[in-house]
Amino acid sequence: MHVPDGFIDAPISAATGVVAAAAVAVSLRGARRELDERTAPLAGLVAAFIFAVQMLNFPVAAGTSGHLLGGALAAILVGPYTGVLCVSVVLLMQGILFADGGLTALGVNITDMAVVTTVVAYAVFRGLVKVLPRRRSSITAASFVAAVLSVPAAAVAFTLIYAVGGTTDVAIGKVATAMIGVHVLIGIGEAAITALTVGAVVAVRPDLVYGARGLQQKLRLRVDGQLVDVPDAEKAPVAARSHRRVWIAGLVTSLVLAGFVSFYASANPDGLEKVAADKGIDAKTEEHATADSPLADYGVKDVENARLSGGLAGVIGVGVTVVAGTGVFWAVRRRRTADVSPASTSSV
Template identity: 65%
Template sequence: MHVPDGFIDAPVSLAAGAVAAAAVAISLKGARRELGPAPGVIGRAAERTAPLAGLVAAFVFAVQMLNFPVAAGTSGHLLGGALAAILVGPFAGVLCVSVVLLVQGLLFADGGLTALGVNVVIMGVVTVVTAYAVFRALLAVLPRARRSVTAAAFAAALVSVPASAAAFTLLHAVGGTTEVPFRTVLAAMVGVHVLIGVGEAVITMLTVGAVLAVRPDLVHGARGLAPALKLRVDGRLIDAPPPAPAEPSPASPPPPAPPADPSPAPPPADPSPAPQTPRSPRRIWLAGLAAALVLAGGVSFYASASPDGLEKVAADQGMDERVRDHAAADSPLADYGFGDLADARLSVGLAGVAGVGATVAVGTGLFHLTVRRRRRRGRHAGAGRAPNAS
């Protein structure tokens, strides 16, 4: 659903750019809280979450290269807003998708540069806000279990894609450069993107479920979710009943009083839990990076060559009559190919690997700076606090 240059006029593109810039600024502040350490955790835990957020951006980039067929002559690809929001939080999710769109626009000529704000709004902000709202609403009524997280992730992703299509239709109705009836565009866009949403939902559910299976503590949407205790009975795993509170026996005599001790009583123990050192996410980071490289560098060659939902609707309805050439059309990575290599498989694979590397570098750097700024503010606040006189 990458909107090219020429679909939306200049005033609406500028307005969308302003909204996108404000959303990114707000997300930078919110991401400082989302990427911070959990309560009771010490050390450089916050810095360890920055590479994970950068990895999510790289994974979204890789999976977006895998166009899958959804109808005759039409394909779709992951938007990624729901997946990013559930894994690293809604504010960091907006930043992840924004980084992906920036890399795609500058290096791969995918999505217009003048339409970058439009793409951030419809593919980043709308998908993340819609998906996370649906996700949280479902978790509030579903049982607190891992299967509820994956089910809510499926529904959130499914809804987010047609919501993004509807947002584009609204922008086109206000600032479209071609005259196409609003209802015609809305029906065509939402209709095909409901089908694309099914693929998005499956990918999101499987990815969230895979991370939950190995490191549930790294899934932002599953924070506070306690795994149920299981018992094996006759070869089957069943939920263990909650322990009953212990009650004193009425027949047992009261315990004898301890002898008097003239020494002063020790101070009461601190009821707060001891700080914990979190497990390193290095293994899952390496596994996720390897998966992104395999998908972008190998599997992407077999992606569907059919136009995606927006391209198909635009061609059918005449919305692409005023599309302009991309400013980065001469990039060596334009159209997801590597230079002038004659081997198509090698060309696509190298372009995918380069894209994953660029995205993980830009994303990790951005989130690392965001987290470090949060720590510096915390140190300054602690240094400026007046000492307790009591």
């Protein structure tokens, strides 16, 4: 659903840019509360994984494909504020390095694909978790439903943005019907990927899943006719707990998906591209500012072998995204540490 340059006029592009900047600023502040010894090392990896999986377009209807948006997955794994930042980092890397999603439309894409999907998904997820039984399977089920709903929500958001700032005169009702219809189908694919990923992490390390915190209840024993909480066993410091295996496994998976599996992704246009072509909303599409980038269109310039070119581009993308994301999240984490340090709270 990457919106290219030329779909949305300059005033609305600027307005959504302001909205996106404000959302990122709020998320930077909110992420300080979410990023701890468990989530900080994994947030950059989540961004890289989303980048990798977004390269895997899957067929959803005749001549149409879809790909992960990632807002639901990021919000559940590392928290909603951090989730907005994860998807924003991915969109920034895609726009600058791979000419995917217009630079003038970056505000539109962050607002739609990062903010709307994350907010909707996490709100639905938290609401379901409160009413479902406190089991790991409930986390997976809630993840599925939240992801399903987040994608058509993004389609509605794009339609509203296009209704006020579209550059072509089209029947907006037809656009809305087509966008929502195809993105409901894409949402099912998004939900399957999200639920499988969240379920896999919850099965091995539920403590690393932000949305699963508080899942385990205290053990209670009956002593002299009364129920008492069993004291927690002495635990090693959280910082000493190794996340290395999970991090390495996630990175290797991302590299394999982007570097190898992506070659077999569907070549059909995604939901927005298909609707744009069918309804004529792409009439004023502009060439991307970085169309001559060495990595444009997810290929390495001057590498003639398509498989090798796409694989190298995917590996480079994962590497750049994990480095950029990790840098951002560690900086936010260090800022939080500085804010709560004794020196910062002592009187002068």
